[in-house]
Amino acid sequence: MELSSSIQAFVLHFGEMGSRWGINRTVGQIYALLYLSDKPLNAEEITDTLGVSRSNVSMGLKELQSWRLVRSQHLPGDRKDYFSTPEDIMEIALTLVEERRKRELDPTLTLLRQTLMEPATDDAERHAHERMQQMCDLMEQVSDWSHDLQKLNPKELQRLLTLGSAVPKLLQMKDKLSVIGGKDKRKNSSDKPAD
Amino acid sequence: MELSSSIQAFVLHFGEMGSRWGINRTVGQIYALLYLSDKPLNAEEITDTLGVSRSNVSMGLKELQSWRLVRSQHLPGDRKDYFSTPEDIMEIALTLVEERRKRELDPTLTLLRQTLMEPATDDAERHAHERMQQMCDLMEQVSDWSHDLQKLNPKELQRLLTLGSAVPKLLQMKDKLSVIGGKDKRKNSSDKPAD
DNA sequence: CACTTTTTTCAGAAATAGCAGAAACCCGTG
DNA sequence: CACGGGTTTCTGCTATTTCTGAAAAAAGTG
Secondary structure, eight states, rough: OOOOOHHHHHHHHHHHHHHHTTSHHHHHHHHHHHHOOSSSSEEEHHHHHHHHHHHHHHHHHHHHHHHHSSEEEHHHHHHSSSOOSSSSSHHHHHHHHHHHHHIIIHHHHHHHHHHHSHHHHHOHHHHHHHHHHHHHHHHHHHHHHHHHHEEEEHHHHHHHHGGGGGHHHHHHHHHHHHHHHHHOOOSSSOSSSSO | OOOOOOHHHHHHHHHHHHHHHTTHHHHHHHHHHHOSSOOOOEEHHHHHHHHHHHHHHHHHHHHHHTTTEEEEEEEETTTSEEEOSSOHHHHHHHHHEEEHHIIHHHHHHHHHHHHHHOOSOOOOOOOHHHHHHHHHHHHHHHHHHHHHHHSSSSSHHHHHHTTTTTHHHHHHHHHHHHHHHHHHOOOOOOOOOOO
């Protein structure tokens, strides 16, 4: 399959970016190709288009499936496996966030929790444990937040993202409401006197 | 410098995770060491503690500085450079988000914008451009959101993070307010009839 | 259940990244 | 401007990752 120049550029770019994203060139290219394609592709088509070996494509697809970024399906009257990416880009983004959390955060979180079970024995270790505790707390919050994100449907997510920078304003609004409601009369309950 | 076992475990773990995070083992270990240390360390101390070559440490520190994750300082009466990480973990996290955006998002965003300037010439390309447009829109939102995050001070950020899953509820609250205010009487202005 | 088609696995080749040691460099100081 | 402590860059070797072609396995088919 011949690629038009803009599609080709995108595919090659994804290949190059792959290393920064923690995947290899072929995996990046396969993903780009499937993402842009208007129909599912089989492994042979991918092989021909990218000019890499069949086995390489097989391994790449396996990896992309382990990331849940591509799915396979069978077309009627054809024994080949056909691969495609989800239509909804929000769904793709959510998958990416979840998988990265699993791979990049969870192992460290596990180690930190284990380590922090034991008491520190000297000053240096005491300080180190404090630092680990800070990291652990933050990672847990990020992890929780990522879990919460997964529960949102694409529409809510879209809304949240559009909100973007407006969130702090929303927070202020909430504060005012709380003040009216009398639940919390302090202007900034958790702020230090002056920064 | 001898490391206590829990510190050692953390340092080694960071070394292993390095490959997933897009840094190499030594860089990961250096960072872990500096992060836990209760005082700034010089290159020689790092070399001795980790048992890697002096030049390797030098390159690692250079990389960590390019990420703005460690800073160097001079101690009075000592010509050596001393290295440390910021105290505030929120500041560290913000730096990480910003640097990752620069490295992992911005180049692709640039390519997408360029590509989308040109019109598509055939059906396949037309579809591909639609997909690129979706990706571009999402990446721009994420990028904007990341920029907004940078403007927040650590306290606000902490608050936002703690909020976590509560944000959707906040959204609902906002909706109700809007309804009261009469700006938007629909229950879910942008939702499809049924999902 | 033999045969064909398709996919996966594996072992080694090729490419890339990481590392140590040596050399070069930088910068105050006498 | 030579010296010495300190740092960075360069060079070549090593380890790791990526990739290919061949062989094995799996999955349909008549």
